[in-house]
Amino acid sequence: TQLLEQSPQFLSIQEGENLTVYCNSSSVFSSLQWYRQEPGEGPVLLVTVVTGGEVKKLKRLTFQFGDARKDSSLHITAAQPGDTGLYLCAGVFTGNQFYFGTGTSLTVIP
Amino acid sequence: DAGITQSPRHKVTETGTPVTLRCHQTENHRYMYWYRQDPGHGLRLIHYSYGVKDTDKGEVSDGYSVSRSKTEDFLLTLESATSSQTSVYFCAISTTGIGNTIYFGEGSWLTVV
Numbered sequence: 500t501q502l503l504e505q506s507p508q509f510l511s512i513q514e515g516e517n518l519t520v521y522c523n524s525s526s527v528f529s530s531l532q533w534y535r536q537e538p539g540e541g542p543v544l545l546v547t548v549v550t551g552g553e554v555k556k557l558k559r560l561t562f563q564f565g566d567a568r569k570d571s572s573l574h575i576t577a578a579q580p581g582d583t584g585l586y587l588c589a590g591v592f593t594g595n596q597f598y599f600g601t602g603t604s605l606t607v608i609p
Numbered sequence: 610d611a612g613i614t615q616s617p618r619h620k621v622t623e624t625g626t627p628v629t630l631r632c633h634q635t636e637n638h639r640y641m642y643w644y645r646q647d648p649g650h651g652l653r654l655i656h657y658s659y660g661v662k663d664t665d666k667g668e669v670s671d672g673y674s675v676s677r678s679k680t681e682d683f684l685l686t687l688e689s690a691t692s693s694q695t696s697v698y699f700c701a702i703s704t705t706g707i708g709n710t711i712y713f714g715e716g717s718w719l720t721v722v
Contacts, residue, residue, distance in 0.1 A: 530708050541699050541713035542652075549708045587652070589711065595640045595659070595703050597711045601651040 502526060503590055505600035512578055513608050520573045520603045522588035529591050531571045533562055536585040536602075545573075578607045611712030612636045615700050621720045628687040630717050632700030634680075641683040642701040642711070643667075643675060652699070658683055690721045 504523045512518055522531070530549045534542035546555050548564035548571060555562045559582075561574040575582055588600045612635035622628050632641060642657040644667075654667030656675040664675050672694060676684045687694055700714040 530710075532710055534713075539716075541715050544710060544712060547708050547710045591709060595657075595705060595709060597642075597654075597703065599652040601649075 502598045503588055503600035505586075505588060505603050507603060508601065509604050509606075511606040511608065514579060515577050518575050518578055518605070520575075520586055520605075521570065522572070522590075522600050523570045524590060525569065526590070526592065527568050529568075529593060531564055531568075531591070532589045532597075533571070533573055534587040534589065536587060537583075542585075542587055575605075578605075580607045580609050583607050611702060611714075613700055613702060613712065613714035615698075615714040615717045617717060618715065619718045621722060622690050624691060624721055625689050628690050628719065628721075630685045630698055630700075630719070632683045632685070632714060634683075634702050636702070637680055638702040639680075639705065640703040641677065642703070643673070643683070643685045644699045644701060644713075645669065645696040646699060646716075647696050655685065655698075687719075690719075692721050695719060695721045 506521045532547045533545045535545055536542040546562045551566045551568045553564045559576045563572045583606050586603045589597045591597055614633045616631045640659055643655040644652045646652050653669045655669055655673050656667055658664045658677040674686045698717045701711050703709055703711040
């Protein structure tokens with residue numbers, strides 16, 4: 500049983516389109532992180548969200564933590580080929596146990 | 610840059626041989642982790658450490674052992690490598706407290722033939 504479900508699993512879009520990736524759980528997290536991973540590299544942290552309802556923006560990327568702290572979304576505006584990669588969410592309950600979603604593989608076609 | 614260095618970055622080994630992967634951190638974090646990443650399975654925790662000589666098992670610990678004799682070094686050992694252990698291995702550290710976050714090394718690609 501996967502604690503964190505990500506959707507969609509795969510996404511292929513044209514440059515300039517918008518997209519949203521979802522990370523859902525039935526459990527409440529104390530915080531949640533989003534990462535991007537490119538081939539041959541380790542996951543790189545994009546953002547950490549802590550407060551229910553929190554919205555953070557990173558250039559064209561908008562991250563939202565659900566009010567109940569059970570889910571999160573990542574929205575990309577006007578996607579670019581450089582956004583291509585594997586997007587991972589990770590949740591923390593208590594302490595330092597991190598639980599990862601299976602990832603969303605994004606391809607942005609020029 | 611989280612100050613994590615993994616070695617070796619790439620290794621090919623034969624079935625049945627022992628293999629040790631090393632993770633070195635420069636920022637004195639208490640928590641260190643070893644994950645493996647495989648298609649269709651995502652990131653799976655092998656072992657983690659919460660201090661010098663303090664380690665615990667993750668969800669896929671069979672066939673692996675770890676040691677942490679110094680804060681900065683966390684070693685992952687495959688006592689007798691098998692083909693099912695062909696994977697990419699990531700070391701990670703985490704901060705503590707509110708908003709604690711995990712940071713990854715660049716990975717070690719292991720092929721067992």
